[in-house]
Amino acid sequence: MRRIRAWGSFSGVSPDEPVCNDLSGMVLHLAGAAGQVSLALTASSAGARASVDQHAAEIRDALARRGREVTPAALLSYAQGFAEAAIARGWRPPHGRDNPHDAAAGWTGHRNVLDWESLRLAAVCRMLIESQGGGGRSAGGGSGV
Numbered sequence: 394m395r396r397i398r399a400w401g402s403f404s405g406v407s408p409d410e411p412v413c414n415d416l417s418g419m420v421l422h423l424a425g426a427a428g429q430v431s432l433a434l435t436a437s438s439a440g441a442r443a444s445v446d447q448h449a450a451e452i453r454d455a456l457a458r459r460g461r462e463v464t465p466a467a468l469l470s471y472a473q474g475f476a477e478a479a480i481a482r483g484w485r486p487p488h489g490r491d492n493p494h495d496a497a498a499g500w501t502g503h504r505n506v507l508d509w510e511s512l513r514l515a516a517v518c519r520m521l522i523e524s525q526g527g528g529g530r531s532a533g534g535g536s537g538v
Contacts, residue, residue: 428472432515472517
């Protein structure tokens with residue numbers, strides 16, 4: 394079995410590669426893309442970053458309740474299961490919507506444009522990057538991992 398490098402789009406492979414021919418690989422790739430887009434859309438808003446911080450804390454707690462540490466493998470497993478459940482409920486990621494960048498302007502107003510699922514995947518994406526020593530937190534972010 395091929396070892397998948399977890400970074401950026403979670404799977405580190407293109408959807409054209411054989412590993413993504415199975416449903417699990419495609420779901421993981423979709424989760425990574427959704428997490429990256431959502432994380433980018435939250436970068437300019439302290440309120441949005443605070444939401445991502447809250448989701449990260451909940452993910453850490455969920456992993457701890459199951460006796461798991463925050464590792465790339467644990468985060469990838471969490472992202473895959475989470476995305477599968479969200480898709481089964483009919484969720485669509487932000488990058489599959491009409492224009493997510495126009496929607497990002499809503500963070501400066503009174504409505505949150507990224508849904509709960511998108512924020513959760515943004516938190517997983519940020520945690521994965523941090524767990525691998527990639528990049529620091531944005532200015533104005535909350536506590537570290």
